[in-house]
Amino acid sequence: MKGYPLITKSQARRNASIKHIQKAYQKQYRHIKGRFPKARISKVVALRSQNSFYDLSNKQIIKKAPEDLNIHLLLEELREKGICGLSGSGFQTDKKVKAVVDAKVKEKVLIINAVACDPGLIHDDWLIKHELGKIEKGIALLNKYIGFNRIILATKEKIDSRDYEVCLVPNRYPMGAEKILINHVLGKNFAANEIPTMKGILMLNVQTIYAIYEAIYEGVVANTRLITVADLSTGEALVVRVNVGDKVIDILGQTLGKRPRLTPYFGEGIMMGRETNQEDEITLTTNFIGYGEAISYNQEARCRRCGACSRKCPMQIRVDKIIAAIEKNNLSVIKELHPENCIQCGACTYHCKAGKNTMALVEELKG
DSSP: OOEEEEEEHHHHHOOOHHHHHHHHHHTTTSSSOOOOSBBBOOOOOOOTTTTOOOEOOOOOOOOOOOOTHHHHHHHHHHHHTTTTTTTTTTOBHHHHHHHHHHHOOSSEEEEEEEESSSTOOOHHHHHHHHHHHHHOOOOOOOHHHHOOOOEEESSSOOOOSSSSSSEEESSSSSSSSHHHHHHHHHOOOTTTTTTGGGTTOOOOOOOHHHHHHHIIIIOOSSSSSEEEEETTTTTEEEEEEEEEEOOOHHHHHHHHHTTTTSSSEEEEHHHHEOOOOOBEEEEEEETTTEEOOOOOOOOSOOOOOOOOOHHOTOOOHHHHHHHHHHHTTTTSSGGGGGGGHHHHHHHHHHHOTTTHHHHHHHHHHHO
């Protein structure tokens, strides 16, 4: 398993600083309505100050894209400069773009995912507020060589634009998951084995768009990225640009300093992280590093039958029934409960009153 939630609802409720951050976040975005997904996990971190940005990177610049760019050269540039999905997928962007270009459909749609729904990540929000001009140039570049019928920026922020649609996204988790967001934005459902790019829908994280701008207009290689660095015990957070390959422990030392009473973590986000060590390095899929309380899940605890895990599951998996089957050693019924639909968002674990890592239990049964 790649990771686990680094904070739970019970932990958040016991922490006065985090409770204050969550209430402020809920108040800020309560005007955006939405009922699905059911989990509403607000941010547990906030910028330490308005100037809480650190650039610890060493940009590698090779060459700008040629002026006579076309779609084939664009794909080569994206491949050469190593552009990939920066939301945590790490999938090569040139392959994703090519799939949309080759799709035999009448309408092609670009969705920019600026939802930043993980409760411990704030760097996408920072990008929208501080680098929107470059992001819009990246959007225009893709549109020039692909020709989208619709361009939609999915975000919680009110933005005025004549060049693309802005779709406000409710304060729900995991709203940023690809197929869930497509359903919200376009009203289209996709089966587990369907691939949106094959239907002409290209969804890219806002930081990936930013990386495309830098690659084409400035010749920047994708050897750096923005991450959120945070102390989950206080909720203080920074946005930091780091090099791929930097030691996690070194970046923590340069930004937050040593916090010996807390546990150092890193991962795709705080809903998918793990304890770090001296050798762990920043990768293109690292979105979060920070400190937090030592967290241990009690897999032997008896389920309290509250049903929160199932109510909050965005894939509508009956997690409570899966847990009951495990406790009764009745695994013959597991297949009909479809654990393979789990997207590892961690919402069930976050809400578990028994202190179990229910996501891990479901994940073990996916095969």
